[in-house]
Amino acid sequence: MTAVEERDAPASVRPVGLGRGYRFELVKLVSQWRIRVLLLACWLAPAVFVAAVSQQSDLPVDTLFGRLMNITGWAGPLVLLGFAGSYALPLLTSLVAGDVFAAEDRLGTWRHLLVAMRSYRRIFVSKALASLTVILLLVLGLAVSSTVGGLVAVGGQPLVGLDGHLLSSGDAALKVMLAWLCVLAPTLALAGVGLLGSVALGRSPMGLLLPAVVALVMTVAQLLPLPVVVRLALPTYAFISWNGLFSDPVQLGPLLVGVGVSLVWAVVATALAYALFLRRDFTDLTYDGAGRRVLTAGLLPLAGLIGVTVAVVAVAAPASGSGIDQAKMQQSLSTEFAHLYRIQTAQLHRPDVTEEQLAASTECTKGGGLVEAEGPGNDWRCVVSWHLPGSSATGQAIYQLDVTSDGRFVADGDGPKEVNGYFQVRTPEGDRPNPLWQFDGNVELLSSTKG
Structure with missing residues (x-):
């Protein structure tokens, strides 16, 4: 071969590496004004919101830990977490x-991308990793911003857990961080569904709305009187199961x-999206979705996955019915009342x-004793009894309970006034919120799974 022929021979073309493809896709995402606005909002808005609400007298008491927002700064990120799991994420x-x-x-830029990267696999992985990176930045912003807002506005006082025990500032910080880490799993599941919708539709x-629609349907399903095994088998249940971190012992089950379940959904949905992407015909410039394959390769496998997870949870998890019964309610309320009674005792310097x-015990009925005492509802009525050392008298306090299908309950004190009939107690330092007046609690839906 002559020198001229060697000079004119075409050089071998190497495909773009995964690292360069990932950086390219990440820059493309972050350069969009919509993504920049979302990043800015997630890193700034939660701090402003939590700080502003913490200074108000009218708190979001219908939200878990909402009634504690003006008492401790650790309640703010948990309130935002509850909102984020239902709507924001x-x-x-x-x-x-x-x-x-x-x-x-x-x-219409697929042909340019294919010419540049020359690998379907690298394109898919680069886009998936870039979207995952942005989602993690958004979640991190929500967590950090809401925590900073709460601590700056109120401070890092101890947090009252869902069984009435006090969490020190260090314990509260650790569990708030773990709660936010736990919701990454259902977020990844929805991200996998988003990739599937984006590829298939x-x-x-x-395709853009699919994760939000799936989350909405499953949130509505959580409100229905479903068996507990079906409730646990939905990937969005992890958006609320972090509540168990704030009990002692922790409700790990x-x-x-x-x-x-959420991680399984994330893997399966992403794998389906990858399989559809590899089979796509990029020469068709009029492509407008996978058509029939959306049903056969997308929706049907996910529907089948629900059936599989329900069967696995039913075998592995000891639970039946709604998971809420009289014995669990009585045990949870007795434990929480005893913890909160000690907090009130310290406030009053007794x-x-x-x-x-105290040897607190509880008797609960539902529907005035006319219906079986099990399942959710706002017609639970409980009487807590306890004893004080050196006294032969038995103290009693009445509570009206509103129990939701996920095991959370709100106990509303109904007397006597000196114990739980008023929202404040008079202490030597002035009037303070009465810990026994209204409080949130949590019943574990599974049996014998406390860690």
């Missing part, structure tokens, strides 16, 4: 993962089941007593 995953492939269809807006000395 599904919408954020829709706007990021649900659009990462569809954007190329709308802009092309430029259709339904529902939390681990919820996280495990001699300290232990839970064993």
